[in-house]
Amino acid sequence: MTMKNVLLCVTGSIAVYKAAELANRLNKDGFNVETIMTHGAREFVAPLTFQTLTGNKVHTEMFDLYDPDHQVEHISLARKADVCIVAPATANVIGKIASGIADDMVSTVIMALDHAPVYICPAMNTKMYENPIVQKNIKSLWAMGYRFIEPKESRLACGDIGRGAMADVNVIVNTVVTYLQCKNQNSKK
Numbered sequence: 001m002t003m004k005n006v007l008l009c010v011t012g013s014i015a016v017y018k019a020a021e022l023a024n025r026l027n028k029d030g031f032n033v034e035t036i037m038t039h040g041a042r043e044f045v046a047p048l049t050f051q052t053l054t055g056n057k058v059h060t061e062m063f064d065l066y067d068p069d070h071q072v073e074h075i076s077l078a079r080k081a082d083v084c085i086v087a088p089a090t091a092n093v094i095g096k097i098a099s100g101i102a103d104d105m106v107s108t109v110i111m112a113l114d115h116a117p118v119y120i121c122p123a124m125n126t127k128m129y130e131n132p133i134v135q136k137n138i139k140s141l142w143a144m145g146y147r148f149i150e151p152k153e154s155r156l157a158c159g160d161i162g163r164g165a166m167a168d169v170n171v172i173v174n175t176v177v178t179y180l181q182c183k184n185q186n187s188k189k
């Protein structure tokens with residue numbers, strides 16, 4: 001399989017530390033990982049962590065002036081992605097994608113995606129996850145072809161026990177690698 005581009009969108013959940021592990025796994029498994037972080041995500045972990053683990057600059061700002069390639073960054077990132085993973089996905093970003101809001105780098109690149117499927121890995125408190133608005137957004141995104149890697153039941157960072165912990169890194173990696181392998185085999189037929 002030729003080197004595939006994984007677009008990793010990281011949003012503001014305590015589960016950001018697991019996304020660092022995910023970035024590390026994907027990089028070691030031979031993927032080119034481009035990371036975009038929301039402002040919220042950067043409150044938990046510094047971009048330097050992802051930059052070091054992936055060997056790529058981390059994208060954070062919509063309106064960066066310096067661009068050596070004279071490319072519109074959000075469009076070039078969207079174009080080159082073979083697959084997009086939103087991990088962890090907050091209630092906020094799920095709502096924004098479902099509503100067509102594009103007010104930061106993560107939501108704008110997702111809006112601009114062309115062929116790449118989006119795997120959304122929710123991570124939030126159980127009450128937030130069960131909130132009818134979040135569930136309605138998830139259902140409507142499903143219907144539009146967005147894919148979800150479901151959160152698991154666990155003792156959450158807030159102390160509650162219930163569904164809402166981000167899926168294990170192994171589950172996310174296996175899901176995405178299986179998709180890319182199937183796509184690769186189909187393209188050879």
Ligand SMILES: Cc1cc2nc3c(=O)[nH]c(=O)nc-3n(C[C@H](O)[C@H](O)[C@H](O)COP(=O)(O)O)c2cc1C
Pocket residue numbers: 010011012013014015038039040041089090091092093123124125128
């Ligand atoms: C300590 C802490 C933990 C949080 N964990 C989560 C979480 O797991 N899931 C979630 O949806 N929001 C969580 N939030 C709230 C989000 O960070 C907040 O809604 C933010 O606006 C999300 O922005 P973003 O989606 O642009 O990253 C947390 C906030 C704090 C202060």
